[in-house]
Amino acid sequence: MHDQNDPIHKPVVVIYSGGMDSFTLLNRLLSEGNTVLPVSFHYGQRHARELECARQVCESLGLKHQIADIRAIQGLLGESALTSDTAVPEGHYADANMRATVVPNRNMVMLSLAISYAISQKAGAVAYGAHGGDHAIYPDCRPEFVERMRAVAAVSDYEPVDILTPYLNWDKTRILEEGLRLGLDYSQTWTCYNGRDKACGRCGSCVERLEAFAANGQTDPLPYETAAGADT
């Protein structure tokens, strides 16, 4: 992992979607004194709310924000609820129907590009918010995948690039707990798969987010279409 005592303190590229996990990660890295280079990917999401959150947060923090528009490669990717007109499945991530939300190999694509960016910026590492809640259905969020990607990133260029995933074995509740301890304002994030004025409170992302707030005894500052958020 990143050595705080390293006299040559290299920047860290962070994959920052604008959602709550990567928002917490970004702020954690800043709180540790890192020079942070946030990069967001525009891959044809159904809506731009997360990216807009990311842009605003970076602006307010005075960070150089790189948005990589990779929509042109959409033709290569398979069908996905996140990028097509298929209905967004409701319920828990762990449900089988949430598989429809998977963009095949998305994390490998984003990590590869982030590593290229890290090399070009002489950064020492790429951080991303893989966490335990996603292990069940996203193969590219599992420890096995991360370990193997770290092995690749160590030899793909002249200088090794590390991959940092401090939340790899945390669930969303614990990530939020850290963020609340850091005093973060989660109204600066967007999680809902739908891009309407208020969060829907019913999609897998909303359900998990609301559960994390409930488990921390807090109320999500975002407005929801449903009365108290999720009705599950």
Added chain:
Amino acid sequence: MHDQNDPIHKPVVVIYSGGMDSFTLLNRLLSEGNTVLPVSFHYGQRHARELECARQVCESLGLKHQIADIRAIQGLLGESALTSDTAVPEGHYADANMRATVVPNRNMVMLSLAISYAISQKAGAVAYGAHGGDHAIYPDCRPEFVERMRAVAAVSDYEPVDILTPYLNWDKTRILEEGLRLGLDYSQTWTCYNGRDKACGRCGSCVERLEAFAANGQTDPLPYETAAGADT
């Protein structure tokens, strides 16, 4: 490696630049009876001659050719002689100045996208033309890199994707020898870093290509600006 006796004979995605190595690889896979899905990457090369060769070859072979335009991600990548206005270095690949031709982490980016494509097409493998001649200066052409990428591709999605690199320990002379045995017409390929009417005969790519033809006792069918090709 790909099992010819596999009753479920899955397609193979091949990364096809239009140059001689991937042209030979494509035809080798076809001669083995594979269903081949060629994909080319438009990442901001100085000229489009290789891609145009790739397009024409796929058309003549009746293959569905996928061109992934990834120029939009150029902002993420560092400076490179292949994509900027820097002068193209002359001489052998092994020379230190040829490092300037490296797009950082390019093979990882292309492999990641090709793996996404393979997953979406239910292909069993991605083939690419990494070969021994590139080991000296391209970290992402070395056996160590390939082995580690294979390990990642085995776990990045629900179905493993294999990575095939039959030329990994071959030099260009041996690749050409195979292609000539297959009766391939190398006027259908382009290798020169420059995109003029005739190949320059002086850049690293031309020098290697001409050496391979000479070692096979053959004359390159491409026209050259230099009298007998390279003057080295």
